[in-house]
Amino acid sequence: MKWVIIGSAGQLGAELLDLMTDSAVGLPRDMGDLTNPLQLERNLLAEKPDGVINCAAFNHVDKAEDSPDEAFANNSWGVKDLAIICDKYNWKFVQFSTDHVFSGSKSVPWVETDLAVPANAYGLSKYSGEMWAQKMNTNTYIIRTCGLYGDKGRGGKGGNFVSTIQKLAKAGKPLRVVADQVCNPSNARDVAEATIHLINRFDPGVYHVANTGSCSWHDFALAILHFSEISVPVIPISTREFGARAKRPAFSILGSVWAGSTEYPLLRHWRESLAEYLKIR
Secondary structure, three states, X not given: OOEEEEOOOOHHHHHHHHHOOOOEEEEOHHHXXXXXXXXXXXXXXXXXXXXXXXXXXXXXXXXXXXXHHHHHHHHHHHHHHHHHHHHHOOOEEEEEEEHHHOOOOOOOOEOOOOOOOOOOXXXXXXXXXXHHHHHHOOOEEEEEEOOEEOOOOOOOOXXXXXHHHHHHHHOOOOEEEEOOOEEOOEEHHXXXXXXXXXXXXXXXEEEEOOOEOOEEHHHHHHHHHHHHOOOOOEEEEOHHHHOOOOOOOOEOOEOOOOOOOOOOOOOOXXXXXXXXXXXXX
C-alpha cells in the first residue's frame, strides 16, 4: 500500500516518512497546500497513492485567536477538501488532531468517546476538521495526540518545548514555567510508530495516541533539564501569570477506550521516551 504524507517536513511527518521509507512519499510544502485543493488533487494523483496522511496544520495556538480565518482555512476547510479528494478516489485518510479539542475540565484522562468542547480557536478549528473529515470520507482515521515534540522539523514554530527549554536554560537565567496545566508529553517517533500500527491493524475511527504517564509543563521542564544535565532554577507559575493569548485546557491528559486491547499500541512512559530522545540527539 502506498501512502502520501502531507506535511512530511514537520516533526511528526518527518518521523512517519523515515519509518515508511518503502511505502510512502512526502509532499513538499509548496505541493501540499491545503488551501489550494485543485493543485493538491493534481499533485496527489501524480503519486497514485492508496492513502493520504495529513500532518500539515496551522499549529500556532495563540495566533489562532487573532487569525481564526487562517486557522480554519488550514485545519477545517482544507481538511474538508482533502477528505473529499480522498473519498473521490477511494483513498484512506489519516488526519491528526489535538488535546485542545477538549475543555480541560475533567480530572481523569480524556478518551475517544468524551464530548469535545474546544478550549480555544485552534482547538475549534481542529475539531471542525475532524468532523468534516469523517463526514466526507468514511475511511478516515482521526489520531489525537498531546504535548508533541520531535527533533525532525522542529523549526516550524521556532522549536518545540524541549528545544526551547534547553535554549533558554543555556542562557543561565531562571525559567518561569506553567505548573497548573497537565498533559502527556509525547515523542513524535513513538506517535508515528503507533500510528502506523493503528492504520495497519485497526478500522477507521478516532484514536488517542500519546505517551503514558502525565505531568505539568513545569515538571516536564525539570525532567528536560535533568536529562540534559543543565542546572538552572525553574520557577512554577500559574496560567494566569504566564498570560498566554489563548486559553489552554488545564487537564488535557489523553487516555483511550482501547487501552485494554492487546492489539492497541500502548506507548511507553513519557520520562523513558524523553530520556532516550535527549540521549540520541
